[in-house]
Amino acid sequence: xxxxxxxxxxxxxxxxxxxxxxxxxxxxxxxxxxxxxxxxxxxxxxxxxxxxxxxxxxxxxxxxxxxxxxxxxxxxxxxxxxxxxxxxxxxxxxxxxxxxxxxxxxxxxxxxxxxxxxxxxxxxxxxxxxxxxxxxxxxxxxxxxxxxxxxxxxxxxxxxxxxxxxxxxxxxxxxxxxxxxxxxxxxxxxxxxxxxxxxxxxxxxxxxxxxxxxxxxxxxxxxxxxxxxxxxxxxxxxxxxxxxxxxxxxxxxxxxxxxxxxxxxxxxxxxxxxxxxxxxxxxxxxxxxxxxxxxxxxxxxxxxxxxxxxxxxxxxxxxxxxxxxxxxxxxxxxxxxxxxxxxxxxxxxxxxxxxxxxxxxxxxxxxxxxxxxxxxxxxxxxxxxxxxxxxxx
Amino acid sequence: xxxxxxxxxxxxxxxxxxxxxxxxxxxxxxxxxxxxxxxxxxxx
Numbered sequence: 520x521x522x523x524x525x526x527x528x529x530x531x532x533x534x535x536x537x538x539x540x541x542x543x544x545x546x547x548x549x550x551x552x553x554x555x556x557x558x559x560x561x562x563x564x565x566x567x568x569x570x571x572x573x574x575x576x577x578x579x580x581x582x583x584x585x586x587x588x589x590x591x592x593x594x595x596x597x598x599x600x601x602x603x604x605x606x607x608x609x610x611x612x613x614x615x616x617x618x619x620x621x622x623x624x625x626x627x628x629x630x631x632x633x634x635x636x637x638x639x640x641x642x643x644x645x646x647x648x649x650x651x652x653x654x655x656x657x658x659x660x661x662x663x664x665x666x667x668x669x670x671x672x673x674x675x676x677x678x679x680x681x682x683x684x685x686x687x688x689x690x691x692x693x694x695x696x697x698x699x700x701x702x703x704x705x706x707x708x709x710x711x712x713x714x715x716x717x718x719x720x721x722x723x724x725x726x727x728x729x730x731x732x733x734x735x736x737x738x739x740x741x742x743x744x745x746x747x748x749x750x751x752x753x754x755x756x757x758x759x760x761x762x763x764x765x766x767x768x769x770x771x772x773x774x775x776x777x778x779x780x781x782x783x784x785x786x787x788x789x790x791x792x793x794x795x796x797x798x799x800x801x802x803x804x805x806x807x808x809x810x811x812x813x814x815x816x817x818x819x820x821x822x823x824x825x826x827x828x829x830x831x832x833x834x835x836x837x838x839x840x841x842x843x844x845x846x847x848x849x850x851x852x853x854x855x856x857x858x859x860x861x862x863x864x865x866x867x868x869x870x871x872x873x874x875x876x877x878x879x880x881x882x883x884x885x886x887x888x889x890x891x892x893x894x895x896x897x898x899x900x901x902x903x904x905x906x907x908x909x910x911x912x
Numbered sequence: 913x914x915x916x917x918x919x920x921x922x923x924x925x926x927x928x929x930x931x932x933x934x935x936x937x938x939x940x941x942x943x944x945x946x947x948x949x950x951x952x953x954x955x956x
Binding site: 520521522523526530531532533534535536537538539540543550552555563564565566567568569570571572573594595596711739741742743744745761764765767768769771772773775776777778 | 916917918919920921922923924925926927928929930931932933934935936937938939941942943944945946947948949950951952953954955
């Protein structure tokens with residue numbers, strides 16, 4: 520974290536917190552700023568405008584979502600708020616709605632604070648950025664740490680008493696709750712940009728080119744409010760992750776600083792940890808490959824994070840997906856214990872390079888028994904995929 | 913002549929990365945960032 524004072528003193532940037540921009544006037548090149556402390560508004564002129572308004576939690580239009588005790592998480596402040604509530608109000612029963620990254624990480628955090636945690640997930644498994652067979656491993660891990668998991672259940676609303684949450688209602692049951700975490704994903708926060716006439720694209724994220732320019736001259740956008748180009752599907756996507764935000768922001772800043780930089784795109788890499796289990800994914804999952812009309816083979820292996828005979832070797836499952844015919848790597852997923860997840864970066868790099876699984880078999884990856892077998896689990900998965908391509912299963 | 917001016921809306925990863933890069937490369941640029949929340953953030 521860098522404070523506004525540090526931005527002013529160390530960077531020469533005038534950063535003003537608790538100041539909201541409420542209107543963009545492209546014609547007069549100015550923005551209407553509102554001070555949230557002093558309750559006044561004024562216009563500020565610009566030559567260049569950088570829009571980095573982020574994303575906001577999706578709040579379903581069901582009864583009770585605005586009750587006290589119901590929280591979405593999307594900012595440092597919202598995390599601090601939930602921690603303070605856990606410290607001071609000492610809730611006992613927590614219900615997490617949604618089994619994505621935010622939902623799972625919050626379930627872990629609340630379990631560690633000794634709350635009874637239930638999680639409601641609409642799909643057959645949590646973590647729907649993984650294929651269901653890999654998501655099932657994460658579901659098992661959640662139940663293993665004591666989370667009560669309700670799969671294939673739809674969140675219908677919240678029972679409220681005196682303005683406070685009392686229970687979560689699904690299509691199958693009512694779950695008592697002192698605190699509710701909404702982890703139903705985020706959407707780009709682009710209402711302000713849209714009202715100003717700046718072009719929006721997929722899921723209402725701001726359309727940008729490789730240099731992070733919007734369609735409006737002198738107006739730039741980056742981060743969770745902007746589109747990215749997916750290098751594997753060759754389509755525009757909206758993925759709200761800090762990894763992308765930092766890189767897009769850097770590219771926009773270099774261009775704004777008078778040089779030339781481009782951001783070619785993303786491959787959809789993400790990693791997470793739920794108690795002892797590490798989860799990672801990159802590229803396309805089976806559902807996405809099918810929707811593009813492509814055909815694929817699967818190379819899925821179970822191995823160990825270190826040489827099998829080495830102390831503290833633990834389970835790792837690696838799944839690689841390759842295109843039929845070309846043999847090109849399309850995506851990969853990893854679930855396992857400590858040491859498993861960062862192996863996804865090999866696959867992510869291979870996707871950037873456009874490698875086939877055959878190319879990956881001969882990658883000169885590091886080996887010593889504390890780190891892997893002589894064939895890394897990544898090698899084993901791409902070997903399995905390559906075998907499936909040639910029918911030598 | 914008035915200084916060239918960059919206005920940044922949003923003081924988190926993308927906004928402050930852009931602000932810091934732009935200012936570093938073009939020290940004469942006046943950079944103002946507005947953040948509606950109580951925090952700014954940046955990882956160099």
